[in-house]
Amino acid sequence: MIKSIKGFNDILHVATSTSQPSSYWRRLEGILKEVLDQFGYEEIRLPIVEETQLFARAIGDATDIVEKEMFSFTDKSDPPTPITLRPEGTAGAVRAVIEHNLLRGDSPKLWYMGPMFRYEQPQKGRYRQFHQLGVEAFGSEHVDVEAELIAMTYMMWQRLGIDHELTLEINSLGELEERHAYRAALVEFLTDKKEQLDADSQRRLSTNPLRILDSKDPNTQALLTDAPRLSDFLGEQSRSDFEQLQSYLTALGIDFVINPKLVRGLDYYNKTVFEWVTDKLGSQATVCAGGRYDGLIGQLKSIGQSKKGSDKPVKSDPAVGFAMGLERLLLLVQAVNPMPEAPACDVFVVVHPDLYEQGLIYAQSLRAARLDLRVKMASASSLKSQMKKADKSGAKLTVILAQDEIDSQRISVKDMQTGEQSCHDRLWLHSADNFTVDEIAR
Ligand code: ATP
Ligand code: MG
Numbered sequence: 001m002i003k004s005i006k007g008f009n010d011i012l013h014v015a016t017s018t019s020q021p022s023s024y025w026r027r028l029e030g031i032l033k034e035v036l037d038q039f040g041y042e043e044i045r046l047p048i049v050e051e052t053q054l055f056a057r058a059i060g061d062a063t064d065i066v067e068k069e070m071f072s073f074t075d076k077s078d079p080p081t082p083i084t085l086r087p088e089g090t091a092g093a094v095r096a097v098i099e100h101n102l103l104r105g106d107s108p109k110l111w112y113m114g115p116m117f118r119y120e121q122p123q124k125g126r127y128r129q130f131h132q133l134g135v136e137a138f139g140s141e142h143v144d145v146e147a148e149l150i151a152m153t154y155m156m157w158q159r160l161g162i163d164h165e166l167t168l169e170i171n172s173l174g175e176l177e178e179r180h181a182y183r184a185a186l187v188e189f190l191t192d193k194k195e196q197l198d199a200d201s202q203r204r205l206s207t208n209p210l211r212i213l214d215s216k217d218p219n220t221q222a223l224l225t226d227a228p229r230l231s232d233f234l235g236e237q238s239r240s241d242f243e244q245l246q247s248y249l250t251a252l253g254i255d256f257v258i259n260p261k262l263v264r265g266l267d268y269y270n271k272t273v274f275e276w277v278t279d280k281l282g283s284q285a286t287v288c289a290g291g292r293y294d295g296l297i298g299q300l301k302s303i304g305q306s307k308k309g310s311d312k313p314v315k316s317d318p319a320v321g322f323a324m325g326l327e328r329l330l331l332l333v334q335a336v337n338p339m340p341e342a343p344a345c346d347v348f349v350v351v352h353p354d355l356y357e358q359g360l361i362y363a364q365s366l367r368a369a370r371l372d373l374r375v376k377m378a379s380a381s382s383l384k385s386q387m388k389k390a391d392k393s394g395a396k397l398t399v400i401l402a403q404d405e406i407d408s409q410r411i412s413v414k415d416m417q418t419g420e421q422s423c424h425d426r427l428w429l430h431s432a433d434n435f436t437v438d439e440i441a442r
Contacts, residue, residue: 007128023342041109046092052082058091060267062207069118085117089134107139125284136321143241145320147248161337166276171262172242174234182233213261268293290322346373348390352402353380
């Protein structure tokens with residue numbers, strides 16, 4: 001038997017050991033999209049595959065994602081182009097914004113939803129193909145954008161009934177030079193303690209020292225107690241922006257915790273970083289994460305420039321974004337505020353096999369008149385076997401059409417909860433206005 005690939009899960013109409021039913025996904029996505037619409041953000045749909053160098057340059061060579069989590073291949077061109085299944089969406093969004101010149105005179109606020117791919121050890125809340133909602137707001141260097149994005153996520157949590165389960169952590173990484181100065185101080189502090197660090201952190205000391213701050217190793221954490229603090233290296237502007245963000249959040253009534261060790265695993269961030277975390281999902285605690293990345297656009301633009309041989313410095317454009325993991329969000333929603341079962345069917349039309357054509361016309365006109373109803377039929381088997389299917393379908397009402405009904409121009413309706421059967425004028429169901437059985441409306 002051919003099975004699905006490890007970490008790549010089916011999302012079915014029913015629950016599986018690795019996914020909730022597709023109806024839950026649709027409702028979650030529906031709520032998220034409503035909030036995105038309320039904030040006036042616009043959808044983009046991007047390719048799932050990009051050139052490998054896009055991710056290597058944007059995310060950073062020394063990050064977990066690029067070092068070990070990417071699904072990379074070469075295509076069949078000559079010479080072959082290295083390509084990668086997207087591990088995140090920001091790099092592709094920035095590529096698209098540059099390629100289509102979307103920043104000229106505009107500050108687009110964009111979102112995308114879809115699968116991402118990372119070669120990780122599958123476990124609850126961590127998969128090789130997973131789904132993110134990503135939001136990117138371009139063109140503003142003001143911290144109001146951070147406030148707006150966080151307000152948007154907070155509204156999503158409220159609409160999902162999980163706002164009490166999530167804690168907002170924020171930090172400022174400062175501008176690039178400030179971070180570099182801090183990095184040098186941190187490396188100096190840790191160099192003579194290198195032997196006492198965990199293996200990953202020893203390696204990171206030369207490749208990505210800031211990541212040592214979020215090491216899970218207790219010894220490493222103990223060593224960091226007296227380490228220099230990032231906040232002491234922030235310049236005037238970084239500091240005042242960070243304070244402004246805090247006062248916006250306070251004004252909006254959004255609680256937050258300053259986590260001085262929050263650094264994020266991607267290279268492109270500067271100034272604000274934030275995460276929404278929960279204690280309900282074990283070590284897969286982060287549901288949503290983001291921050292400001294003012295340098296990335298310039299950095300990616302300069303790749304093309306250097307090919308053309310120009311040395312002109314490339315202007316960047318400020319940007320802020322976040323991504324949330326939809327699997328983790330669904331797990332959290334189901335843990336604390338489960339979605340009600342959606343009715344799979346409102347009306348089941350059972351029709352005598354000889355009169356199937358009449359049944360088709362009837363179901364079709366009912367659907368046309370009542371857009372809110374789910375109207376199902378079985379194929380033309382015996383009335384008894386169709387009734388069995390109606391029973392299993394969860395329908396509230398079953399409409400029965402046999403010769404008697406056709407002759408009398410009436411229909412029989414069975415209330416599937418009470419088992420009561422009644423007879424009605426057929427027109428009664430033909431006209432939307434006269435369709436008065438309110439309880440079958442969802
Ligand atoms: P983690 O620390 O859990 O590995 P991350 O820092 O790698 O997360 P980001 O790159 O910031 O994650 O991605 C944003 C969000 O996408 C995460 O907060 C999480 O909700 C989700 N996510 C990331 N990787 C996975 C995965 N392999 N499976 C499911 N969800 C994921
Ligand atoms: Mg990760």
